[in-house]
Amino acid sequence: MEETLHLKSADETLNLASSLIKYLPIPSIITLNGNLGAGKTIFAKGLAKGLNIKQDVTSPTFNILKCYFDGNVPFYHIDAYRLEDSQNKDIGLEEVIDGNGICVIEWPNYIKEIIFDDLNIDIQIISLNERVFTFKSENKKYEQVFTYLEGLKNVL
Amino acid sequence: MDKIILAIESSCDETSCAIIKNDTLLANIVSTQIEIHKKYGGVMPEIASRLHVENIGVVIKEALEKAQISMEEVTAIGVTRGPGLIGALHVGLQAAKALSLYYNKPLIPVHHLAGHIYASEFVSPLKFPLLAIVVSGGNTELVIMKEHLDFQIIGETKDDAIGEAFDKVARVLGLSYPGGVEIDRLFKKGKANYHLPKPLNDKSYNYSFSGLKTAVINEVHKIQQNGQKVCIEDMAHSFQKTAIDLLLDKALPAIDEFHCQQVLLAGGVSANSYLRSEIIKRTKDKNIEVILPPLWCTTDNAAMIAKVATYLYDKKVFAPLSISADPCWRLEDFLNF
Amino acid sequence: MFYKLLLDTSDQYLSIGVAEENKLIYEKSFEAWQRQSELLVPEIVLALNSLKITLKDIKEIVIGKGPGSYTGVRIAMTFAKTLSTVTDIKIKAISSLAILGRADENFVSLINARSKRSYIAIYSQGNCLLKDQILPNEKVLEIIKEYHEKGFKIYGNTTYLNIPNDGQKIIEGLLTFANITKVEEDILSLKPIYLKDTL
Numbered sequence: 001m002e003e004t005l006h007l008k009s010a011d012e013t014l015n016l017a018s019s020l021i022k023y024l025p026i027p028s029i030i031t032l033n034g035n036l037g038a039g040k041t042i043f044a045k046g047l048a049k050g051l052n053i054k055q056d057v058t059s060p061t062f063n064i065l066k067c068y069f070d071g072n073v074p075f076y077h078i079d080a081y082r083l084e085d086s087q088n089k090d091i092g093l094e095e096v097i098d099g100n101g102i103c104v105i106e107w108p109n110y111i112k113e114i115i116f117d118d119l120n121i122d123i124q125i126i127s128l129n130e131r132v133f134t135f136k137s138e139n140k141k142y143e144q145v146f147t148y149l150e151g152l153k154n155v156l
Numbered sequence: 157m158d159k160i161i162l163a164i165e166s167s168c169d170e171t172s173c174a175i176i177k178n179d180t181l182l183a184n185i186v187s188t189q190i191e192i193h194k195k196y197g198g199v200m201p202e203i204a205s206r207l208h209v210e211n212i213g214v215v216i217k218e219a220l221e222k223a224q225i226s227m228e229e230v231t232a233i234g235v236t237r238g239p240g241l242i243g244a245l246h247v248g249l250q251a252a253k254a255l256s257l258y259y260n261k262p263l264i265p266v267h268h269l270a271g272h273i274y275a276s277e278f279v280s281p282l283k284f285p286l287l288a289i290v291v292s293g294g295n296t297e298l299v300i301m302k303e304h305l306d307f308q309i310i311g312e313t314k315d316d317a318i319g320e321a322f323d324k325v326a327r328v329l330g331l332s333y334p335g336g337v338e339i340d341r342l343f344k345k346g347k348a349n350y351h352l353p354k355p356l357n358d359k360s361y362n363y364s365f366s367g368l369k370t371a372v373i374n375e376v377h378k379i380q381q382n383g384q385k386v387c388i389e390d391m392a393h394s395f396q397k398t399a400i401d402l403l404l405d406k407a408l409p410a411i412d413e414f415h416c417q418q419v420l421l422a423g424g425v426s427a428n429s430y431l432r433s434e435i436i437k438r439t440k441d442k443n444i445e446v447i448l449p450p451l452w453c454t455t456d457n458a459a460m461i462a463k464v465a466t467y468l469y470d471k472k473v474f475a476p477l478s479i480s481a482d483p484c485w486r487l488e489d490f491l492n493f
Numbered sequence: 494m495f496y497k498l499l500l501d502t503s504d505q506y507l508s509i510g511v512a513e514e515n516k517l518i519y520e521k522s523f524e525a526w527q528r529q530s531e532l533l534v535p536e537i538v539l540a541l542n543s544l545k546i547t548l549k550d551i552k553e554i555v556i557g558k559g560p561g562s563y564t565g566v567r568i569a570m571t572f573a574k575t576l577s578t579v580t581d582i583k584i585k586a587i588s589s590l591a592i593l594g595r596a597d598e599n600f601v602s603l604i605n606a607r608s609k610r611s612y613i614a615i616y617s618q619g620n621c622l623l624k625d626q627i628l629p630n631e632k633v634l635e636i637i638k639e640y641h642e643k644g645f646k647i648y649g650n651t652t653y654l655n656i657p658n659d660g661q662k663i664i665e666g667l668l669t670f671a672n673i674t675k676v677e678e679d680i681l682s683l684k685p686i687y688l689k690d691t692l
Contacts, residue, residue, distance in 0.1 A: 036324050037373040041315060041366065059316040059366070061323070062294030063168075064241055067484050093243075094563060094607065116608045128374060209567045213578035213681045220579065227579055243564055246530045250571035253534040258548045258576055477538060480531035 001142065003149040005133045006126075013039045013131065016152075017046025023144040024119075026073050027100055031108035031115060034123030039131055040106045043121070044077050047104060051075055060106075065096060074101030080110040119145060161469060162219070162230045162255070163462035164212075166248030167240025167268045168293070171211035173219035174458035175230075176466055181278065182223035184452075184459035187211040208247040216251065219458075227259050234465025237265035237475075237493060238485030239294070245481035253477055262474040264465045267490040269295060270307065271460035272422035275453040278463070283417045283445065287410050289403065291431075292423030293319040298361050298407050299487065300414045304467055307487050310410060311361025318399060319425050321365035325372050325395050329388050339392045340428050346389030350375060352398045354405070361406055368399060400431045404438055411444055420447040427454040496546060497553045498537070499667035500569040502529035503561030503589035504604050505650065509536050510664035511544060515672070519544055520664045529568045537572075554582055555671040557589035557663070559686035560612045560625060561604055566685040574683055583676045586683060590614035590625050592666030593648035596673055600659075601640045603633065603649035611654070612688060615640060619673045627688050630654060 007013055024030075030047070032040040041059050048057045051071035060066040060079040068075040076096045084107075094114045097103055108115055119142045124132040135149055158177055165172040171187040187208075220227065235252035238245060256263040273288045288299040296313040316324070319336060326335020331342075352375065355367030372395050379386050411419055419439060425431065432448050439446055453460060479493055499510035507525035511518055519540050525532050541547055554573040559566040570586070577584045590612060594600035596619035604612040611633045615623035623636070634654065637647055651658040677683055 036328055037370045056312075056314050058313060059320050060294075061320045062292075062317060063239065063483065065483060096242075098607065114607065209571055209574070210682065210684045212571060213574050213683075216575065217578050217681070243567070246564060247567060247571050249530060250533070250568055251575040254572045254575040255579070257534055257538065258580065477534040478531055480528075 001135075001137050001146045003135045003146055003153065005135075005149060005153060007131045007133060009129050010039060010042050013042050013133075014046040014049065016133070017043045018050035020145060020148070021047060021050030021072075021102075023148045024102060025141045025144075026102070027098075028102045028142070029097055029115065029118040030102070030104045031118045031120045032104060032106050032123065033108065033120065035125060038123040038125050040123065043123070044104050044106070047102060048075055051102065065093060067096075074099065076101060076103040078103065078105040078111075080105065080107040083107075083110045117141070158229070158231070159466065159469065160225060160229055160231045161234055161264075161462045161465045162225075162227075162232075163234035163266070163458045163465050164216070164248045164252050165236045165268075165271070165456055165458040165461045166208045166212065166244050166251075167236045167238070168244060168456055170456040171208045171215050171247070172456065172458035173215040174462045175219050175223040175225055176459070176462040177223070177225070179466075181459050181462075182225065183219040184457055185215045185218040185222065186455075186457050187215055208244050212247055212251050215458075216255075227255065230255075230259065230261055232262045232264055232465065232469050232474075234264040234266050234461050234468070236268050236271065236461050237479065238482035239268055240481075240483055242481060242483045245483060249479070249481050253479075257477060262469070263477065263479070264468045264473060265475045265479055265493045266461045266464045266468065267485055267487055268456075268461075269297070269299075269422070269487050270305075270464045270490055273299065273301070273307075273420070274463040274467075275422060275449050275457075275460035276420040276447040278453055278459065279449060280445070280447050282420075285414050285416045286418040286420060287407065287414065287416045288420050288422050289407050289426075289435075290422045291318050291403070291425035293317065295423065296363055296365070296403075297487065298410060300410065300416070305471065305490075307490065309488055310414075311363065311406065313363040313365060314356070315364050315366035316369060318363070318365050318403060319423070321369045321399060322396075322425070324369050325392075328369075328373050328376055329386070329391060331388075331392075336425060336428065339396050340430070342389045342392035343396045343430055346387070346391070346393030348394050348397050349387065349390040350394035352394055354398060354402045357402070357405070361410060363402070363406065365399065368395070368402070396428070396430055400428065400434055403431070404434060408438060411439070411442060416444060418445045418447060421449060424454050427451050494550065495552050496550050497555055497668075497671065498548075498551045499555045499664055499671075500533070500537075500573065501557035501589065501592060501663050501667060502533060502565045502568040503557040503559055504565055505562075506663065507532055507536060508663040508667070509540050510667060511540055511546075512668055515668070517664065517668055522663055527564070529565055533568055533572060548576070551582060553585065553671075553676070555585045555587065555667045555674075557592050557667065558586035558683075559589050560606070560627075560688040561589050563687065566687070570683065570685055574680060577677075577680045584680060584683065585671045585674045586677055587667065587670045587674050588614065588625050588686065591616055591621070591670050592663055593661045594646060595662055595665050596669035598646060599644065600646040600648045601637055603637075603647070603651055603654070603658075605650070605653045606688075615645070617645075619670065625686065625688065
């Protein structure tokens with residue numbers, strides 16, 4: 001399954017993420033690929049908003065994992081950026097990835113050994129504010145997401 | 157009666173054990189700084205800073221030996237309960253629980269950021285009210301303390317911590333990790349030739365460094381698209397100046413608003429040379445004491461955890477042995493566990 | 494009295510046993526996924542209290558050293574290692590796959606390694622026939638079939654493979670394998686076995 005969307009602002013990114021919550025199964029694993037500044041954390045903020053999480057979602061780059069339990073379901077935000085050169089990735093992320101809520105992972109390539117059944121989102125920077133979002137997954141559980149995205153395309 | 161606190165810190169990259177007797181720091185052993193390769197004659201495997209299970213035994217043993225203290229003499233055991241990396245926190249916590257159970261000593265859960273703030277007590281006693289500018293790898297918070305163990309967060313980052321912004325900008329500029337150190341080094345060679353916006357430049361005490369990071373990225377792309385080269389030293393300088401100026405622009409008015417007697421820096425970014433010189437410069441005309449933590453205090457270590465634990469001990473803040481780690485523990489909840 | 498504390502937190506269970514010389518006098522094993530850090534020490538307290546002994550009566554701690562879950566494997570090991578560093582308590586660290594069965598049995602041992610793979614090993618009368626490793630599940634199922642036909646037991650939680658199993662005997666495993674395992678010489682270097690590092 002694959003869909004591509006063209007977004008024109010950070011707000012559109014936020015709103016898109018927020019609207020996806022309705023269609024995401026529990027548990028869900030979402031992997032975000034994109035360079036610095038692409039809007040990965042903004043997307044994560046959107047997901048949190050959709051889950052009614054009031055706390056600010058801040059970058060987990062340093063802590064690698066941040067958890068938010070005050071929303072509809074647990075929300076786990078992972079940033080594997082600092083694990084790039086790490087030989088030893090023994091920090092217990094698997095249990096979170098295999099968890100009970102929505103888990104979003106930035107820089108997933110650095111921990112690809114422990115990720116499976118994910119909805120992959122690639123964000124390309126086109127210009128200052130414009131992004132191209134490409135959604136991909138091989139797992140049928142995300143079907144509704146793709147149906148929704150297809151519908152969106154016809155509207156945008 | 158001597159009060160001897162043994163503390164363990166393993167919230168992130170360092171595994172550390174420290175011992176404070178009354179007010180004296182007797183030992184502060186940090187895993188990345190041990191010269192144990194020599195001592196153990198090559199039996200020790202190479203110590204990577206994240207291998208907490210490997211390091212935990214060594215740092216505890218070394219600390220006890222250096223301090224010439226036996227576990228029986230220890231009064232209580234402090235440990236970082238959070239925030240930090242969940243897997244790393246678990247190691248420190250299990251070690252502390254093991255010691256607490258075997259030797260029947262109270263277990264004191266300590267907040268990592270409280271540790272960074274209290275690290276300044278190794279320089280000078282805290283005076284209240286004070287403003288703590290907490291700028292560690294994963295946090296940017298402005299904290300007002302009106303008395304010991306009283307933390308009021310008046311502002312914090314809404315996205316990236318300032319340390320993260322440094323690391324990410326360094327990456328964009330092709331510099332090595334950790335980026336903060338590199339940028340600070342190049343800062344001295346460069347000039348403020350690039351104009352960068354100050355994000356969230358409002359009257360609140362909150363910050364947004366993600367926008368600044370993005371501004372650097374956009375500026376770099378723009379320059380490259382015009383077929384020109386980015387002057388790395390100047391960009392590093394412009395970024396550091398903008399980030400630190402913004403940090404202080406928002407933080408320093410709190411001194412007047414809360415009638416602070418002292419302002420201190422806490423966390424890894426307090427090692428930044430421009431921050432250290434600017435804060436002194438900009439508070440010269442205020443009647444206020446500035447505490448700059450010594451460099452050994454700015455990185456994670458157990459000494460600062462032991463320091464907080466000595467205060468918590470007096471208040472009998474003890475944890476049950478069923479306590480778990482909290483990677484997202486908020487500073488204002490430091491008594492909730 | 495020579496008391497031994499038997500601990501395993503390598504995967505989904507928290508298993509605690511106490512042995513007096515070679516006799517098991519306490520055992521408790523229950524599902525505690527992601528709660529081992531919280532529960533290990535309180536459960537140890539329960540065990541010791543019920544026997545009216547203290548940690549100071551324990552001379553040896555026997556632990557499962559992995560493979561398993563990253564977090565789980567380190568919990569028991571950190572507890573044991575810390576005590577062994579500052580006291581005279583000795584440690585015996587045994588493969589978490591080995592201890593799923595007894596040292597006088599023949600069995601194939603399995604732990605879910607996720608991503609359609611398993612941690613697998615084969616033990617016969619305490620000897621390792623297939624050393625601890627990760628294999629894709631298709632290969633694992635072939636091995637299980639082959640050894641099941643030879644009369645080997647299948648130990649481990651195999652729900653994820655949709656096949657039946659003969660349970661697991663973690664505490665008995667710790668006890669019996671301890672008898673044929675040497676005490677750890679170099680406590681400071683002791684570390685968990687993750688296996689995934691080698692991929």
